[in-house]
Amino acid sequence: MTARPAAGSAAPTRRTRRPRSKKAAKEQALAVDELLARQWPDARCELDFTTPLELLVATVLSAQTTDKRVNQVTPTLFRRYPDAAAYAGAPREELEEVLRPLGFYRAKAASLQGLGAALVADHAGEVPDTLEELVKLPGVGRKTANVVLGNAFGIPGITVDTHVGRLARRLGWSREKDAVKVEKDIAALLPPQEWTMACHRLIFHGRRVCHSRKPACGACVLAEVCPSFGEGETDREKAAALVTV
DNA sequence: ATCCCGAGGG
């Protein structure tokens, strides 16, 4: 435990707000979640799928690729490879041809083959519904596993991708850069039933407003509750944001 | 040039 300055004393000048109580932190997180829910009522998983296997495959393919482009290849993919065994037995070149527009197509083709083989070998061809089992599958990391849990099985999962990690830090929810630690920090702030949708909202917001390089703070509904408001903008933009608010 | 809801390997 490190000593903290007494409340109300001449506060040390720091960029971030002084440490809040656990209760206040949770209230801020809930407020953020509600504001984002209002702003992005259509936030959801944007990958097209009808089964856990389809979502698992689509999520593996979504690495460094837009969901829109994944959705362009998955109809062909799902028709051609209807089950885990089909991916395991697919000719490598045939798989690569379908995946080529996505980027990383050789690695992704290998992932899908290995994934199909592992599902057949260890799970009777079915997609497991626990984090531990999912992350053991080749090509499936913690982020992919949580997407499948939350969106195919309805099991609360926190998806820490580039957006969720960045927004969690800007919102003061975490100071960590390690995704697993960020996940724990978010888990302590929001109730499990909010986890999956909260992540979708954070991702929507990250893509449309809270950009990595040039966040549009002037257009952000979280301006009043965000400890990072105004950071990362040019002076001109900061001034514009202030007069707009 | 930089960015996309990453994962695995060195």
Next chain:
DNA sequence: CCCTCTGGAT
């Protein structure tokens, strides 16, 4: 921790 895998949009 870094690097690589990859291509299309902006």
